[in-house]
Amino acid sequence: MRLEVKNLRKSFMETEVLHGISFSVESGKALGLLGRNGAGKTTTIRILMDVFKANSGEILLDNRPFKPSEHQIGYLPEERGLYPKKNVLEQLVYLAMLRGMSKKEAIQSSKKWLEKLGVLGYENRKLETLSKGNQQKVQLAQTLTCNPEIVILDEPFSGLDPVNSQVLKDVVNELIQQNKLVIFCSHQMGYVEEFCEEIAIINKGEVALTGNLKAIKKEFGKNRLILSANNYSLSDLKAICEEQLADLVNVFEMKKEFLVLQLINNQTKNDLLSALLTTDVDIEKFAIYEPTLTDIFVLEVGDQA
Numbered sequence: 001m002r003l004e005v006k007n008l009r010k011s012f013m014e015t016e017v018l019h020g021i022s023f024s025v026e027s028g029k030a031l032g033l034l035g036r037n038g039a040g041k042t043t044t045i046r047i048l049m050d051v052f053k054a055n056s057g058e059i060l061l062d063n064r065p066f067k068p069s070e071h072q073i074g075y076l077p078e079e080r081g082l083y084p085k086k087n088v089l090e091q092l093v094y095l096a097m098l099r100g101m102s103k104k105e106a107i108q109s110s111k112k113w114l115e116k117l118g119v120l121g122y123e124n125r126k127l128e129t130l131s132k133g134n135q136q137k138v139q140l141a142q143t144l145t146c147n148p149e150i151v152i153l154d155e156p157f158s159g160l161d162p163v164n165s166q167v168l169k170d171v172v173n174e175l176i177q178q179n180k181l182v183i184f185c186s187h188q189m190g191y192v193e194e195f196c197e198e199i200a201i202i203n204k205g206e207v208a209l210t211g212n213l214k215a216i217k218k219e220f221g222k223n224r225l226i227l228s229a230n231n232y233s234l235s236d237l238k239a240i241c242e243e244q245l246a247d248l249v250n251v252f253e254m255k256k257e258f259l260v261l262q263l264i265n266n267q268t269k270n271d272l273l274s275a276l277l278t279t280d281v282d283i284e285k286f287a288i289y290e291p292t293l294t295d296i297f298v299l300e301v302g303d304q305a
């Protein structure tokens with residue numbers, strides 16, 4: 001399956017908040033939908049889920065108009081929606097039956113997911129009597145009970161400790177391996193890097209960057225190298241680069257442990273290395289720069305108010 005979001009525009013009253021959002025995602029891959037607070041991620045997902053109507057644009061599933069009601073979709077919204085005063089298992093079964101499961105299937109599947117997520121022991125308790133992390137896991141169980149083909153997870157790791165995060169990571173990886181179409185919204189870049197082959201960074205209602213994460217990283221790392229020295233501080237090394245190597249490199253960034261250098265025009269890393277060897281710099285680190293997703297995110301949208 002391939003889901004394509006094409007040129008979505010959305011206004012609330014007079015204010016347009018989405019200015020033509022486009023991205024796509026395929027089964028068996030996860031798309032990381034990223035953006036600063038207020039960028040437009042939730043609005044985009046709500047349009048996908050038919051909660052809001054877009055002013056224009058279209059959403060296609062395998063080239064046909066996408067109608068969420070015709071598919072099993074597991075949506076974990078940012079604002080969690082279960083009933084705090086109701087019994088855990090009863091509400092999961094009730095919601096699964098609303099989504100078309102028989103009572104028997106609904107009980108079996110709800111119990112399976114509660115067990116998988118380590119909260120089966122709480123099945124007969126009121127939801128509000130569980131810890132925040134366990135409530136989150138019940139919410140996730142609810143998202144997955146109907147065996148959805150499309151899974152949309154908005155900040156699924158919030159409130160989970162490291163052990164529970166690992167349980168959830170295994171579940172997300174399993175969903176991807178089972179060829180589900182996964183959209184993953186998070187501000188936690190580490191998780192996005194772990195699961196998502198594709199990303200879309202939304203900035204102020206526009207897609208600032210989208211595509212294959214590996215390719216994007218390669219492009220951002222292109223012609224950039226890292227350098228540190230045993231005998232100079234980074235600021236002294238920066239001064240050396242600016243004074244003695246200015247025809248080869250620009251200092252792109254000073255990180256905590258190394259400089260990121262940008263090669264000028266047709267210069268190569270070998271040219272830079274040869275030039276460095278003519279200085280008294282005792283090289284500690286010299287390598288191709290591999291940006292993290294956080295680096296890319298900050299470069300794309302970090303300096304905007």
Ligand SMILES: Nc1ncnc2c1ncn2[C@@H]1O[C@H](COP(=O)(O)OP(=O)(O)OP(=O)(O)O)[C@@H](O)[C@H]1O
Pocket residue numbers: 012017035036037038039040041042043044078
């Ligand atoms: N129901 C609404 N009525 C009016 N404006 C809205 C409504 N929902 C969202 N907005 C506005 O649309 C813009 C995008 O909000 P949205 O919730 O989609 O951002 P987000 O990327 O999900 O942010 P966050 O990471 O903080 O959850 C914001 O300026 C927000 O104030």
